[in-house]
Amino acid sequence: MFSELARIALLGGVLALDRSAGWNLMLGQPLAGACLAGALLNPGPQWELWALRIPLGVGVLLQLLLTDPSLPAAQRPRDTATAGVVGASVAILCLERLHPYLPLTTGGILWVLVGTMAGLLASVAGGWMEVPLRVRNQLSARRGEELLLEGKLGAFEALYWRGVGRLFVRGATWSAAATVAGVAAAAVILPRAARLVTGPRAGLIFAVLLGVAYGAGYHTHVRTPRHGLRWAAVGAIVLLLILLRSRGGAS
Amino acid sequence: MIGPEPTPAPAQECAPPAAVPRLRGIDLARVASRSFYIQALFSAERQQGPGFAFALLPVIRRLYSSASERGRALARHMGFFGTHPVLAGYVLGLTARLEERRARGTPIDDAQIEVAKRSLASPLAALGDPLFWVTLRPLAGLAGILAMALLPLADTIGPDLRVLVCPLFALLTYNAVALRFRLVAVPRGYASADEPGKLLRSLRLAELKRFFERVSAFAFGSLAVLTLWPMTESADPAGLGPAHTVFVLAPFALGWIGAAVGLRRWPGRSVELALAAALVALILSTRV
Numbered sequence A: 001m002f003s004e005l006a007r008i009a010l011l012g013g014v015l016a017l018d019r020s021a022g023w024n025l026m027l028g029q030p031l032a033g034a035c036l037a038g039a040l041l042n043p044g045p046q047w048e049l050w051a052l053r054i055p056l057g058v059g060v061l062l063q064l065l066l067t068d069p070s071l072p073a074a075q076r077p078r079d080t081a082t083a084g085v086v087g088a089s090v091a092i093l094c095l096e097r098l099h100p101y102l103p104l105t106t107g108g109i110l111w112v113l114v115g116t117m118a119g120l121l122a123s124v125a126g127g128w129m130e131v132p133l134r135v136r137n138q139l140s141a142r143r144g145e146e147l148l149l150e151g152k153l154g155a156f157e158a159l160y161w162r163g164v165g166r167l168f169v170r171g172a173t174w175s176a177a178a179t180v181a182g183v184a185a186a187a188v189i190l191p192r193a194a195r196l197v198t199g200p201r202a203g204l205i206f207a208v209l210l211g212v213a214y215g216a217g218y219h220t221h222v223r224t225p226r227h228g229l230r231w232a233a234v235g236a237i238v239l240l241l242i243l244l245r246s247r248g249g250a251s
Numbered sequence B: 001m002i003g004p005e006p007t008p009a010p011a012q013e014c015a016p017p018a019a020v021p022r023l024r025g026i027d028l029a030r031v032a033s034r035s036f037y038i039q040a041l042f043s044a045e046r047q048q049g050p051g052f053a054f055a056l057l058p059v060i061r062r063l064y065s066s067a068s069e070r071g072r073a074l075a076r077h078m079g080f081f082g083t084h085p086v087l088a089g090y091v092l093g094l095t096a097r098l099e100e101r102r103a104r105g106t107p108i109d110d111a112q113i114e115v116a117k118r119s120l121a122s123p124l125a126a127l128g129d130p131l132f133w134v135t136l137r138p139l140a141g142l143a144g145i146l147a148m149a150l151l152p153l154a155d156t157i158g159p160d161l162r163v164l165v166c167p168l169f170a171l172l173t174y175n176a177v178a179l180r181f182r183l184v185a186v187p188r189g190y191a192s193a194d195e196p197g198k199l200l201r202s203l204r205l206a207e208l209k210r211f212f213e214r215v216s217a218f219a220f221g222s223l224a225v226l227t228l229w230p231m232t233e234s235a236d237p238a239g240l241g242p243a244h245t246v247f248v249l250a251p252f253a254l255g256w257i258g259a260a261v262g263l264r265r266w267p268g269r270s271v272e273l274a275l276a277a278a279l280v281a282l283i284l285s286t287r288v
Helices: A002-021 A030-040 A045-066 A080-101 A107-128 A130-149 A153-192 A199-223 A228-250 B025-037 B049-063 B067-075 B085-103 B110-150 B162-191 B196-203 B205-235 B242-265 B270-287
Strands: none
Touching: A002 A030, A002 A080, A002 A153, A030 A045, A030 A080, A030 A107, A030 B110, A030 B162, A045 A080, A045 A107, A045 A199, A045 B110, A045 B162, A045 B270, A080 A107, A080 A153, A107 A130, A107 A153, A107 A199, A107 B270, A130 A153, A130 B049, A130 B067, A153 B049, A153 B067, A199 A228, A199 B110, A199 B205, A199 B242, A199 B270, A228 B205, B025 B049, B025 B085, B025 B162, B049 B067, B049 B085, B085 B110, B085 B162, B085 B196, B110 B162, B110 B196, B110 B205, B162 B196, B205 B242, B242 B270
Protein backbone atom coordinates (compact mmCIF):
# COMPACT_ATOMS: atom_id res chain seq x y z
CA MET A 1 0.00 0.00 0.00
CA PHE A 2 2.84 2.41 0.81
CA SER A 3 4.47 2.17 -2.61
CA GLU A 4 1.06 2.61 -4.25
CA LEU A 5 0.37 5.69 -2.15
CA ALA A 6 3.79 7.09 -3.03
CA ARG A 7 2.98 6.71 -6.75
CA ILE A 8 -0.44 8.29 -6.27
CA ALA A 9 1.11 11.19 -4.35
CA LEU A 10 3.79 11.75 -6.99
CA LEU A 11 1.24 11.76 -9.78
CA GLY A 12 -1.17 13.97 -7.82
CA GLY A 13 1.62 16.46 -7.14
CA VAL A 14 2.63 16.67 -10.79
CA LEU A 15 -0.97 17.07 -11.95
CA ALA A 16 -1.59 19.77 -9.33
CA LEU A 17 1.39 21.65 -10.77
CA ASP A 18 -0.06 21.30 -14.24
CA ARG A 19 -3.37 22.72 -13.11
CA SER A 20 -2.29 25.38 -10.65
CA ALA A 21 1.26 26.47 -11.40
CA GLY A 22 0.59 27.38 -15.00
CA TRP A 23 1.90 24.44 -17.06
CA ASN A 24 -1.62 23.84 -18.38
CA LEU A 25 -0.55 20.99 -20.64
CA MET A 26 -3.87 19.14 -20.18
CA LEU A 27 -2.27 16.62 -17.81
CA GLY A 28 -4.53 17.96 -15.08
CA GLN A 29 -7.71 16.85 -16.86
CA PRO A 30 -9.58 13.91 -15.28
CA LEU A 31 -9.17 11.62 -18.30
CA ALA A 32 -5.38 12.00 -18.29
CA GLY A 33 -5.14 11.78 -14.50
CA ALA A 34 -7.32 8.68 -14.24
CA CYS A 35 -5.56 6.84 -17.08
CA LEU A 36 -2.09 7.68 -15.75
CA ALA A 37 -3.12 6.55 -12.26
CA GLY A 38 -4.47 3.35 -13.78
CA ALA A 39 -1.21 2.70 -15.61
CA LEU A 40 0.83 3.43 -12.47
CA LEU A 41 -1.29 1.24 -10.20
CA ASN A 42 -1.80 -1.65 -12.58
CA PRO A 43 -2.21 -4.50 -10.09
CA GLY A 44 -0.92 -7.25 -12.33
CA PRO A 45 -1.94 -9.88 -14.84
CA GLN A 46 -4.68 -11.49 -12.74
CA TRP A 47 -6.67 -8.23 -12.97
CA GLU A 48 -5.38 -7.24 -16.39
CA LEU A 49 -8.63 -6.73 -18.26
CA TRP A 50 -10.60 -4.76 -15.69
CA ALA A 51 -7.66 -3.07 -14.05
CA LEU A 52 -7.00 -1.09 -17.20
CA ARG A 53 -10.61 -0.60 -18.30
CA ILE A 54 -11.71 0.76 -14.94
CA PRO A 55 -9.50 3.87 -15.04
CA LEU A 56 -10.64 4.48 -18.61
CA GLY A 57 -14.27 4.32 -17.53
CA VAL A 58 -13.68 6.53 -14.51
CA GLY A 59 -11.68 8.99 -16.63
CA VAL A 60 -14.33 9.23 -19.35
CA LEU A 61 -17.18 9.80 -16.88
CA LEU A 62 -15.23 12.36 -14.86
CA GLN A 63 -13.99 14.13 -17.99
CA LEU A 64 -17.55 14.63 -19.24
CA LEU A 65 -18.96 15.50 -15.83
CA LEU A 66 -16.20 17.88 -14.72
CA THR A 67 -15.87 19.83 -17.96
CA ASP A 68 -17.52 23.17 -17.32
CA PRO A 69 -18.10 25.33 -20.40
CA SER A 70 -18.38 28.52 -18.33
CA LEU A 71 -15.62 31.10 -18.31
CA PRO A 72 -13.16 30.52 -15.42
CA ALA A 73 -14.53 33.36 -13.31
CA ALA A 74 -18.01 31.82 -13.43
CA GLN A 75 -16.89 28.25 -12.72
CA ARG A 76 -17.40 26.51 -9.43
CA PRO A 77 -14.13 25.64 -7.69
CA ARG A 78 -13.49 21.99 -8.57
CA ASP A 79 -10.17 20.23 -8.29
CA THR A 80 -10.28 18.43 -11.63
CA ALA A 81 -6.56 17.61 -11.54
CA THR A 82 -6.57 15.22 -8.62
CA ALA A 83 -10.18 14.01 -9.11
CA GLY A 84 -9.12 11.62 -11.86
CA VAL A 85 -6.20 10.30 -9.83
CA VAL A 86 -8.28 9.80 -6.70
CA GLY A 87 -11.18 8.22 -8.62
CA ALA A 88 -9.04 5.72 -10.55
CA SER A 89 -6.87 4.93 -7.51
CA VAL A 90 -9.84 4.28 -5.24
CA ALA A 91 -11.44 2.08 -7.92
CA ILE A 92 -8.32 -0.05 -8.49
CA LEU A 93 -7.36 -0.37 -4.83
CA CYS A 94 -10.96 -1.32 -3.97
CA LEU A 95 -11.01 -3.84 -6.83
CA GLU A 96 -7.98 -5.59 -5.37
CA ARG A 97 -9.12 -5.51 -1.76
CA LEU A 98 -12.91 -5.77 -1.88
CA HIS A 99 -13.62 -7.90 -4.91
CA PRO A 100 -13.80 -11.12 -2.84
CA TYR A 101 -16.66 -9.61 -0.82
CA LEU A 102 -18.62 -8.50 -3.91
CA PRO A 103 -18.08 -11.11 -6.63
CA LEU A 104 -20.41 -9.66 -9.26
CA THR A 105 -20.37 -10.63 -12.89
CA THR A 106 -20.52 -6.90 -13.66
CA GLY A 107 -17.71 -6.29 -11.21
CA GLY A 108 -15.91 -3.82 -13.47
CA ILE A 109 -18.93 -1.54 -13.67
CA LEU A 110 -19.26 -1.50 -9.89
CA TRP A 111 -15.66 -0.32 -9.48
CA VAL A 112 -16.09 2.31 -12.19
CA LEU A 113 -19.09 3.58 -10.21
CA VAL A 114 -17.13 3.59 -6.95
CA GLY A 115 -14.21 5.40 -8.60
CA THR A 116 -16.44 7.97 -10.29
CA MET A 117 -18.23 8.77 -7.03
CA ALA A 118 -14.89 9.10 -5.24
CA GLY A 119 -13.59 11.36 -8.01
CA LEU A 120 -16.67 13.60 -7.94
CA LEU A 121 -16.51 14.01 -4.16
CA ALA A 122 -12.74 14.58 -4.30
CA SER A 123 -13.19 17.31 -6.91
CA VAL A 124 -15.64 19.18 -4.69
CA ALA A 125 -13.56 18.82 -1.51
CA GLY A 126 -10.36 19.66 -3.41
CA GLY A 127 -12.03 22.83 -4.70
CA TRP A 128 -12.72 23.95 -1.13
CA MET A 129 -9.05 23.50 -0.32
CA GLU A 130 -8.13 26.14 -2.91
CA VAL A 131 -9.32 28.93 -0.61
CA PRO A 132 -6.59 28.64 2.09
CA LEU A 133 -4.00 28.17 -0.65
CA ARG A 134 -4.99 31.46 -2.28
CA VAL A 135 -4.79 33.25 1.09
CA ARG A 136 -1.32 31.82 1.62
CA ASN A 137 -0.32 32.92 -1.88
CA GLN A 138 -1.52 36.44 -1.13
CA LEU A 139 0.74 36.61 1.93
CA SER A 140 3.67 35.22 -0.06
CA ALA A 141 3.12 37.82 -2.78
CA ARG A 142 3.26 40.64 -0.24
CA ARG A 143 6.44 39.22 1.25
CA GLY A 144 7.87 38.86 -2.27
CA GLU A 145 7.25 42.52 -3.00
CA GLU A 146 9.03 43.49 0.22
CA LEU A 147 11.99 41.31 -0.72
CA LEU A 148 12.21 42.91 -4.14
CA LEU A 149 12.12 46.43 -2.71
CA GLU A 150 14.99 45.38 -0.44
CA GLY A 151 16.86 44.21 -3.54
CA LYS A 152 16.84 40.55 -2.47
CA LEU A 153 16.16 38.87 -5.81
CA GLY A 154 17.52 35.52 -4.73
CA ALA A 155 15.20 35.44 -1.74
CA PHE A 156 12.26 36.38 -3.98
CA GLU A 157 13.11 33.56 -6.37
CA ALA A 158 13.38 31.11 -3.48
CA LEU A 159 10.03 32.31 -2.14
CA TYR A 160 8.44 31.74 -5.54
CA TRP A 161 9.90 28.24 -5.90
CA ARG A 162 8.59 27.45 -2.42
CA GLY A 163 5.15 28.45 -3.72
CA VAL A 164 5.60 25.97 -6.58
CA GLY A 165 6.69 23.31 -4.09
CA ARG A 166 3.66 24.05 -1.95
CA LEU A 167 1.37 23.32 -4.90
CA PHE A 168 3.12 20.01 -5.47
CA VAL A 169 2.95 19.01 -1.82
CA ARG A 170 -0.70 20.02 -1.59
CA GLY A 171 -1.60 17.98 -4.68
CA ALA A 172 0.45 15.01 -3.46
CA THR A 173 -0.93 14.95 0.09
CA TRP A 174 -4.50 15.57 -1.04
CA SER A 175 -4.35 12.77 -3.65
CA ALA A 176 -2.93 10.27 -1.17
CA ALA A 177 -5.20 11.33 1.70
CA ALA A 178 -8.36 11.36 -0.43
CA THR A 179 -7.48 7.93 -1.84
CA VAL A 180 -6.96 6.47 1.64
CA ALA A 181 -10.23 8.04 2.80
CA GLY A 182 -12.07 6.73 -0.26
CA VAL A 183 -10.74 3.18 0.10
CA ALA A 184 -11.44 3.19 3.83
CA ALA A 185 -15.00 4.42 3.30
CA ALA A 186 -15.59 1.79 0.61
CA ALA A 187 -14.09 -0.92 2.83
CA VAL A 188 -16.51 0.02 5.59
CA ILE A 189 -19.64 0.50 3.49
CA LEU A 190 -19.49 -2.00 0.63
CA PRO A 191 -19.04 -5.32 2.51
CA ARG A 192 -21.91 -4.32 4.83
CA ALA A 193 -24.09 -3.43 1.86
CA ALA A 194 -23.10 -6.52 -0.12
CA ARG A 195 -26.69 -7.75 -0.17
CA LEU A 196 -27.81 -4.54 -1.85
CA VAL A 197 -25.01 -4.49 -4.41
CA THR A 198 -26.35 -6.56 -7.26
CA GLY A 199 -25.33 -6.66 -10.89
CA PRO A 200 -28.59 -5.23 -12.31
CA ARG A 201 -28.58 -2.45 -9.72
CA ALA A 202 -24.98 -1.49 -10.53
CA GLY A 203 -25.86 -1.61 -14.23
CA LEU A 204 -28.87 0.68 -13.74
CA ILE A 205 -26.91 3.29 -11.78
CA PHE A 206 -24.08 3.09 -14.30
CA ALA A 207 -26.50 3.67 -17.20
CA VAL A 208 -28.03 6.69 -15.45
CA LEU A 209 -24.61 8.13 -14.63
CA LEU A 210 -23.42 7.57 -18.19
CA GLY A 211 -26.54 9.38 -19.40
CA VAL A 212 -25.86 12.30 -17.05
CA ALA A 213 -22.26 12.43 -18.31
CA TYR A 214 -23.45 12.54 -21.92
CA GLY A 215 -26.00 15.19 -20.95
CA ALA A 216 -23.16 17.25 -19.48
CA GLY A 217 -21.15 16.64 -22.65
CA TYR A 218 -24.12 17.74 -24.75
CA HIS A 219 -24.34 20.93 -22.68
CA THR A 220 -20.61 21.60 -23.17
CA HIS A 221 -20.07 20.63 -26.79
CA VAL A 222 -23.42 21.15 -28.47
CA ARG A 223 -25.55 23.64 -26.62
CA THR A 224 -22.87 26.15 -25.61
CA PRO A 225 -21.30 26.83 -29.05
CA ARG A 226 -23.21 28.65 -31.78
CA HIS A 227 -24.66 26.27 -34.37
CA GLY A 228 -23.55 23.38 -32.15
CA LEU A 229 -26.63 21.29 -32.84
CA ARG A 230 -26.16 21.62 -36.59
CA TRP A 231 -22.55 20.43 -36.46
CA ALA A 232 -23.38 17.64 -34.00
CA ALA A 233 -26.08 16.42 -36.38
CA VAL A 234 -23.58 16.45 -39.25
CA GLY A 235 -21.11 14.47 -37.13
CA ALA A 236 -23.77 11.95 -36.14
CA ILE A 237 -24.99 11.50 -39.72
CA VAL A 238 -21.48 11.09 -41.11
CA LEU A 239 -20.62 8.43 -38.54
CA LEU A 240 -23.95 6.69 -39.01
CA LEU A 241 -23.31 6.48 -42.74
CA ILE A 242 -19.81 5.11 -42.13
CA LEU A 243 -21.16 2.48 -39.71
CA LEU A 244 -23.97 1.46 -42.08
CA ARG A 245 -21.56 1.25 -44.97
CA SER A 246 -19.04 -0.81 -43.00
CA ARG A 247 -21.84 -3.12 -41.89
CA GLY A 248 -23.05 -3.50 -45.46
CA GLY A 249 -19.48 -4.24 -46.56
CA ALA A 250 -19.05 -6.82 -43.81
CA SER A 251 -22.26 -8.65 -44.71
CA MET B 1 -1.04 52.81 -28.51
CA ILE B 2 1.89 51.67 -26.46
CA GLY B 3 4.94 52.75 -28.41
CA PRO B 4 6.44 55.69 -26.64
CA GLU B 5 8.51 56.47 -29.72
CA PRO B 6 7.16 57.47 -33.12
CA THR B 7 9.79 55.70 -35.27
CA PRO B 8 10.87 52.05 -35.59
CA ALA B 9 12.56 50.55 -32.58
CA PRO B 10 16.31 50.34 -33.20
CA ALA B 11 16.66 53.82 -34.62
CA GLN B 12 14.45 55.54 -32.09
CA GLU B 13 16.26 54.57 -28.92
CA CYS B 14 18.42 57.14 -27.28
CA ALA B 15 22.14 56.49 -27.13
CA PRO B 16 22.32 53.65 -24.60
CA PRO B 17 24.47 53.85 -21.54
CA ALA B 18 27.60 51.85 -22.35
CA ALA B 19 27.01 49.34 -19.54
CA VAL B 20 23.46 48.34 -20.59
CA PRO B 21 23.54 45.23 -22.75
CA ARG B 22 20.85 44.23 -25.24
CA LEU B 23 18.56 41.33 -24.47
CA ARG B 24 19.61 38.03 -26.02
CA GLY B 25 17.61 35.11 -27.31
CA ILE B 26 18.58 33.08 -24.28
CA ASP B 27 17.03 35.71 -22.00
CA LEU B 28 13.74 35.47 -23.86
CA ALA B 29 13.93 31.66 -23.78
CA ARG B 30 14.39 31.82 -20.01
CA VAL B 31 11.37 34.11 -19.72
CA ALA B 32 9.35 31.64 -21.83
CA SER B 33 10.37 28.70 -19.64
CA ARG B 34 9.47 30.60 -16.45
CA SER B 35 6.10 31.59 -17.89
CA PHE B 36 5.09 27.95 -17.33
CA TYR B 37 4.97 28.80 -13.61
CA ILE B 38 3.11 32.10 -13.94
CA GLN B 39 0.20 31.07 -11.72
CA ALA B 40 2.09 29.49 -8.84
CA LEU B 41 1.36 32.40 -6.47
CA PHE B 42 -2.07 33.13 -7.94
CA SER B 43 -4.36 35.08 -5.62
CA ALA B 44 -7.50 37.15 -6.01
CA GLU B 45 -5.61 40.33 -5.12
CA ARG B 46 -2.83 40.21 -7.74
CA GLN B 47 -3.73 37.20 -9.86
CA GLN B 48 -0.63 36.44 -12.00
CA GLY B 49 1.31 39.56 -10.91
CA PRO B 50 3.96 37.73 -8.83
CA GLY B 51 4.34 35.16 -11.60
CA PHE B 52 4.81 37.92 -14.14
CA ALA B 53 7.64 39.41 -12.08
CA PHE B 54 9.16 35.97 -11.59
CA ALA B 55 9.09 35.27 -15.33
CA LEU B 56 10.60 38.64 -16.17
CA LEU B 57 13.52 38.19 -13.78
CA PRO B 58 16.09 37.06 -16.41
CA VAL B 59 15.38 40.21 -18.43
CA ILE B 60 15.80 42.50 -15.45
CA ARG B 61 19.00 40.68 -14.44
CA ARG B 62 20.40 41.35 -17.91
CA LEU B 63 19.41 45.01 -18.03
CA TYR B 64 20.33 46.24 -14.57
CA SER B 65 23.51 45.68 -12.64
CA SER B 66 22.74 46.66 -9.07
CA ALA B 67 20.46 44.64 -6.79
CA SER B 68 18.42 47.68 -5.76
CA GLU B 69 17.74 48.69 -9.39
CA ARG B 70 16.75 45.13 -10.23
CA GLY B 71 14.51 44.89 -7.18
CA ARG B 72 12.75 48.19 -7.94
CA ALA B 73 12.27 47.25 -11.59
CA LEU B 74 10.72 43.89 -10.70
CA ALA B 75 8.60 45.30 -7.87
CA ARG B 76 6.82 47.44 -10.49
CA HIS B 77 5.47 44.21 -12.00
CA MET B 78 4.25 42.67 -8.74
CA GLY B 79 0.86 44.39 -8.89
CA PHE B 80 -2.33 43.03 -10.43
CA PHE B 81 -1.85 41.24 -13.72
CA GLY B 82 -4.30 38.87 -15.33
CA THR B 83 -4.37 37.26 -18.73
CA HIS B 84 -4.65 33.80 -20.20
CA PRO B 85 -1.63 31.75 -19.03
CA VAL B 86 -1.04 30.23 -22.47
CA LEU B 87 -0.87 33.70 -24.02
CA ALA B 88 0.96 35.50 -21.19
CA GLY B 89 4.23 35.19 -23.11
CA TYR B 90 3.13 37.86 -25.59
CA VAL B 91 2.76 40.39 -22.77
CA LEU B 92 6.05 39.26 -21.24
CA GLY B 93 7.84 39.78 -24.57
CA LEU B 94 6.32 43.21 -25.04
CA THR B 95 7.23 44.23 -21.49
CA ALA B 96 10.78 42.93 -21.94
CA ARG B 97 11.17 45.16 -25.00
CA LEU B 98 9.87 48.24 -23.16
CA GLU B 99 12.06 47.52 -20.13
CA GLU B 100 15.04 47.17 -22.43
CA ARG B 101 14.34 50.53 -24.07
CA ARG B 102 13.87 52.15 -20.72
CA ALA B 103 17.13 50.74 -19.39
CA ARG B 104 18.89 51.98 -22.50
CA GLY B 105 17.73 55.54 -21.93
CA THR B 106 14.41 55.93 -23.77
CA PRO B 107 12.06 58.03 -21.62
CA ILE B 108 9.35 55.51 -20.70
CA ASP B 109 7.63 55.85 -17.36
CA ASP B 110 5.93 53.21 -15.19
CA ALA B 111 2.45 54.21 -16.33
CA GLN B 112 3.30 53.70 -20.00
CA ILE B 113 4.57 50.20 -19.35
CA GLU B 114 1.50 49.40 -17.27
CA VAL B 115 -0.85 50.72 -19.95
CA ALA B 116 1.01 48.71 -22.60
CA LYS B 117 0.76 45.53 -20.52
CA ARG B 118 -2.95 45.95 -19.90
CA SER B 119 -3.73 46.92 -23.48
CA LEU B 120 -2.49 43.52 -24.58
CA ALA B 121 -3.30 41.41 -21.51
CA SER B 122 -7.02 42.23 -21.37
CA PRO B 123 -7.90 41.29 -24.97
CA LEU B 124 -5.70 38.21 -24.74
CA ALA B 125 -7.66 37.13 -21.66
CA ALA B 126 -10.98 37.92 -23.32
CA LEU B 127 -10.08 35.90 -26.42
CA GLY B 128 -7.90 33.24 -24.79
CA ASP B 129 -10.34 32.04 -22.12
CA PRO B 130 -13.11 31.14 -24.58
CA LEU B 131 -10.63 29.55 -26.98
CA PHE B 132 -8.52 27.47 -24.59
CA TRP B 133 -10.70 26.85 -21.53
CA VAL B 134 -14.19 26.80 -23.04
CA THR B 135 -13.48 25.22 -26.42
CA LEU B 136 -10.08 23.58 -26.90
CA ARG B 137 -9.71 21.86 -23.54
CA PRO B 138 -13.14 20.19 -23.69
CA LEU B 139 -12.43 19.24 -27.31
CA ALA B 140 -9.14 17.64 -26.31
CA GLY B 141 -10.91 15.60 -23.62
CA LEU B 142 -13.47 14.58 -26.20
CA ALA B 143 -10.69 13.52 -28.58
CA GLY B 144 -9.37 11.18 -25.88
CA ILE B 145 -12.85 9.73 -25.32
CA LEU B 146 -13.39 9.31 -29.06
CA ALA B 147 -10.06 7.49 -29.27
CA MET B 148 -11.31 5.08 -26.64
CA ALA B 149 -14.55 4.51 -28.51
CA LEU B 150 -12.83 4.05 -31.88
CA LEU B 151 -9.86 1.90 -30.90
CA PRO B 152 -10.44 -1.85 -30.79
CA LEU B 153 -10.82 -3.53 -27.41
CA ALA B 154 -7.84 -5.43 -26.12
CA ASP B 155 -8.12 -9.19 -25.86
CA THR B 156 -8.94 -10.62 -22.47
CA ILE B 157 -5.39 -11.43 -21.47
CA GLY B 158 -3.29 -8.59 -22.85
CA PRO B 159 -3.05 -5.14 -21.34
CA ASP B 160 -5.50 -2.55 -22.67
CA LEU B 161 -3.18 0.00 -24.24
CA ARG B 162 -6.05 2.46 -24.64
CA VAL B 163 -5.25 3.53 -21.08
CA LEU B 164 -2.16 5.24 -22.50
CA VAL B 165 -3.36 6.03 -26.02
CA CYS B 166 -6.49 7.96 -24.93
CA PRO B 167 -4.76 10.53 -22.72
CA LEU B 168 -2.05 10.80 -25.36
CA PHE B 169 -4.70 11.76 -27.94
CA ALA B 170 -6.09 14.36 -25.57
CA LEU B 171 -2.64 15.77 -24.78
CA LEU B 172 -1.67 15.95 -28.45
CA THR B 173 -4.93 17.61 -29.48
CA TYR B 174 -4.58 20.34 -26.89
CA ASN B 175 -0.86 20.93 -27.06
CA ALA B 176 -0.67 20.93 -30.85
CA VAL B 177 -2.39 24.30 -30.54
CA ALA B 178 -1.52 25.59 -27.07
CA LEU B 179 2.17 24.70 -27.02
CA ARG B 180 2.69 26.32 -30.41
CA PHE B 181 1.39 29.60 -28.97
CA ARG B 182 3.49 29.27 -25.84
CA LEU B 183 6.77 28.59 -27.59
CA VAL B 184 6.62 31.58 -29.93
CA ALA B 185 4.83 34.01 -27.61
CA VAL B 186 7.75 35.75 -25.90
CA PRO B 187 9.87 36.41 -29.04
CA ARG B 188 6.79 37.52 -30.97
CA GLY B 189 5.65 39.84 -28.19
CA TYR B 190 9.18 41.27 -28.06
CA ALA B 191 9.29 41.78 -31.84
CA SER B 192 5.79 43.29 -32.03
CA ALA B 193 6.06 45.65 -29.06
CA ASP B 194 5.19 48.64 -31.24
CA GLU B 195 2.17 47.04 -32.87
CA PRO B 196 0.15 45.14 -30.26
CA GLY B 197 -3.07 45.56 -32.24
CA LYS B 198 -1.53 43.98 -35.31
CA LEU B 199 -0.08 41.20 -33.14
CA LEU B 200 -3.49 40.54 -31.64
CA ARG B 201 -5.19 40.35 -35.03
CA SER B 202 -2.49 38.06 -36.41
CA LEU B 203 -3.20 35.46 -33.71
CA ARG B 204 -6.73 34.87 -35.16
CA LEU B 205 -7.98 33.63 -31.80
CA ALA B 206 -11.68 34.27 -32.51
CA GLU B 207 -11.51 32.38 -35.82
CA LEU B 208 -9.74 29.46 -34.14
CA LYS B 209 -12.42 29.37 -31.47
CA ARG B 210 -15.21 29.21 -34.05
CA PHE B 211 -13.41 26.41 -35.89
CA PHE B 212 -12.80 24.31 -32.77
CA GLU B 213 -16.38 24.84 -31.59
CA ARG B 214 -17.61 23.24 -34.79
CA VAL B 215 -15.11 20.40 -34.56
CA SER B 216 -16.16 19.85 -30.96
CA ALA B 217 -19.88 19.65 -31.81
CA PHE B 218 -19.12 17.38 -34.79
CA ALA B 219 -17.03 15.09 -32.58
CA PHE B 220 -19.74 14.91 -29.93
CA GLY B 221 -22.33 13.96 -32.54
CA SER B 222 -20.02 11.18 -33.71
CA LEU B 223 -19.40 10.03 -30.13
CA ALA B 224 -23.13 9.87 -29.43
CA VAL B 225 -23.62 7.56 -32.42
CA LEU B 226 -20.57 5.49 -31.48
CA THR B 227 -22.06 4.99 -28.01
CA LEU B 228 -25.71 4.49 -28.92
CA TRP B 229 -25.07 2.11 -31.84
CA PRO B 230 -23.57 -0.75 -29.80
CA MET B 231 -25.95 -0.05 -26.90
CA THR B 232 -28.95 -0.42 -29.19
CA GLU B 233 -27.54 -3.54 -30.83
CA SER B 234 -26.86 -5.28 -27.54
CA ALA B 235 -30.02 -4.10 -25.75
CA ASP B 236 -32.25 -6.88 -27.05
CA PRO B 237 -30.25 -10.08 -27.48
CA ALA B 238 -33.33 -12.26 -27.04
CA GLY B 239 -35.30 -10.43 -29.75
CA LEU B 240 -38.11 -9.23 -27.49
CA GLY B 241 -38.91 -6.23 -29.65
CA PRO B 242 -38.45 -2.44 -29.76
CA ALA B 243 -40.34 -1.89 -26.51
CA HIS B 244 -37.70 -3.91 -24.67
CA THR B 245 -34.90 -1.92 -26.32
CA VAL B 246 -36.54 1.33 -25.24
CA PHE B 247 -36.94 -0.04 -21.71
CA VAL B 248 -33.25 -0.99 -21.54
CA LEU B 249 -32.06 2.34 -22.92
CA ALA B 250 -34.45 4.41 -20.79
CA PRO B 251 -32.09 4.96 -17.78
CA PHE B 252 -29.37 6.26 -20.09
CA ALA B 253 -31.81 8.50 -21.99
CA LEU B 254 -33.41 9.82 -18.79
CA GLY B 255 -29.99 10.60 -17.33
CA TRP B 256 -29.03 12.45 -20.51
CA ILE B 257 -32.25 14.47 -20.70
CA GLY B 258 -32.21 15.20 -16.98
CA ALA B 259 -28.64 16.50 -17.10
CA ALA B 260 -29.24 18.57 -20.22
CA VAL B 261 -32.33 20.18 -18.68
CA GLY B 262 -30.72 20.52 -15.25
CA LEU B 263 -27.57 22.17 -16.53
CA ARG B 264 -29.62 24.69 -18.42
CA ARG B 265 -31.31 25.59 -15.15
CA TRP B 266 -28.22 25.24 -12.91
CA PRO B 267 -25.07 25.76 -15.01
CA GLY B 268 -21.90 24.28 -13.53
CA ARG B 269 -23.79 21.91 -11.22
CA SER B 270 -22.96 18.71 -13.09
CA VAL B 271 -21.36 17.09 -10.00
CA GLU B 272 -24.45 17.70 -7.89
CA LEU B 273 -26.70 16.47 -10.71
CA ALA B 274 -24.63 13.30 -11.14
CA LEU B 275 -24.69 12.50 -7.43
CA ALA B 276 -28.43 13.21 -7.22
CA ALA B 277 -29.14 11.06 -10.30
CA ALA B 278 -27.12 8.15 -8.88
CA LEU B 279 -28.97 8.42 -5.58
CA VAL B 280 -32.37 8.51 -7.27
CA ALA B 281 -31.41 5.49 -9.39
CA LEU B 282 -30.29 3.61 -6.27
CA ILE B 283 -33.52 4.39 -4.43
CA LEU B 284 -35.68 3.47 -7.43
CA SER B 285 -33.79 0.22 -7.90
CA THR B 286 -34.56 -0.82 -4.33
CA ARG B 287 -38.28 -0.03 -4.73
CA VAL B 288 -38.94 -1.56 -8.15
